[in-house]
Amino acid sequence: MINDFKKHCNMTRLSAICNQLVELSKQAFAVNNGNIPKWEGAITNIQKTQSGVLSFKHPYIAIDTHTNDQALAQSLKQLMPWRKGPYQIGELKLESEWRGDMKWDRLKDHVKPLQGKIVLDVGSGNGYFTYLMAMQGAEIALGIEPFLLFNYQFQAIRALINQPPKAYVLPLKLEQMPEQPLFDSVFSMGVLYHQKDHNLHLQQLMNVMADEGELILETLIIDKQHGDQIIPEDRYARMRNVWCLPSTDTLHSWLQTAGFKNIKLVDVTKTTPAEQRATHWIGDNTQSIKDFLDPNDDNLTIEGLPAPKRAVFICQK
Numbered sequence: 001m002i003n004d005f006k007k008h009c010n011m012t013r014l015s016a017i018c019n020q021l022v023e024l025s026k027q028a029f030a031v032n033n034g035n036i037p038k039w040e041g042a043i044t045n046i047q048k049t050q051s052g053v054l055s056f057k058h059p060y061i062a063i064d065t066h067t068n069d070q071a072l073a074q075s076l077k078q079l080m081p082w083r084k085g086p087y088q089i090g091e092l093k094l095e096s097e098w099r100g101d102m103k104w105d106r107l108k109d110h111v112k113p114l115q116g117k118i119v120l121d122v123g124s125g126n127g128y129f130t131y132l133m134a135m136q137g138a139e140i141a142l143g144i145e146p147f148l149l150f151n152y153q154f155q156a157i158r159a160l161i162n163q164p165p166k167a168y169v170l171p172l173k174l175e176q177m178p179e180q181p182l183f184d185s186v187f188s189m190g191v192l193y194h195q196k197d198h199n200l201h202l203q204q205l206m207n208v209m210a211d212e213g214e215l216i217l218e219t220l221i222i223d224k225q226h227g228d229q230i231i232p233e234d235r236y237a238r239m240r241n242v243w244c245l246p247s248t249d250t251l252h253s254w255l256q257t258a259g260f261k262n263i264k265l266v267d268v269t270k271t272t273p274a275e276q277r278a279t280h281w282i283g284d285n286t287q288s289i290k291d292f293l294d295p296n297d298d299n300l301t302i303e304g305l306p307a308p309k310r311a312v313f314i315c316q317k
């Protein structure tokens with residue numbers, strides 16, 4: 001996959017940074033992680049499956065192939081938990097924890113056409129959205145995702161596609177990206193609230209964007225009635241590392257301070273158990289949103305904070 005990326009990357013405006021991205025990715029894959037042999041074994045088995053044509057069959061990213069569902073499911077389950085998706089391979093439905101299509105539906109009509117664009121998907125997970133971006137005709141859609149398992153999941157799906165689209169996921173953090181203004185469309189979805197320094201994240205996004213480039217920012221927010229922002233003392237909806245929950249007005253002002261223009265709030269949606277659900281593709285810990293909310297009041301998390309609501313902002317550099 002890295003070789004394919006390098007070849008393709010060198011044919012685009014990203015050519016100046018390809019070698020650096022490849023080197024950093026190789027270093028990230030070379031870490032000492034005891035799970036890697038299991039994950040690589042799964043990919044080797046998956047590569048034996050006949051590949052098929054990729055399409056979007058709502059809500060699934062679908063691969064039209066004839067498979068032995070049981071054998072394939074067994075290999076794919078070596079790569080659990082599958083947070084993002086859903087995918088369908090032949091008749092096999094890989095029901096991930098999240099219905100990614102629901103987020104995509106909320107934002108796709110607000111985003112400038114991705115046809116011919118150089119696209120960055122920050123915190124791409126296993127690349128569900130990165131694939132959709134490439135399927136919209138992007139010249140290249142690069143997902144960056146530091147969690148190695150999700151990189152292997154991306155590779156597993158890619159191994160099943162006949163003539164994969166121009167989508168790649170590399171094991172990188174935004175802060176490792178060369179600060180060159182190269183990307184036309186930059187997505188940061190579900191990432192800002194994991195950042196200790198939200199201003200730094202916004203600045204780093206700005207730094208990789210081409211002039212007039214578009215940022216699509218999706219993150220957890222709170223209603224105004226709860227104040228300007230909440231900084232959870234401990235966990236939020238059982239998640240560790242949630243650092244900031246701003247109101248939409250506060251987030252708007254953060255974007256303004258970072259220097260973004262034409263800031264538009266295009267969606268606010270409460271997260272429901274239809275969008276985040278426990279499935280048998282998430283492994284032994286089968287808890288999902290229902291278990292993270294107050295059993296007596298689904299407007300509150302189990303910790304007594306406002307229940308998850310997400311906003312999508314779109315703005316320009």
Ligand SMILES: C[S@@+](CC[C@H](N)C(=O)[O-])C[C@H]1O[C@@H](n2cnc3c(N)ncnc32)[C@H](O)[C@@H]1O
Nearest residue numbers: 122123124125145146147173174189190191194
């Ligand atoms: C909640 S998930 C969101 C995944 C996907 N973008 C979505 O919207 O469903 C956040 C992802 O961002 C990744 N992440 C966290 N900090 C990051 C950083 N500094 N750079 C790149 N990715 C990051 C995490 O590993 C995680 O997979």
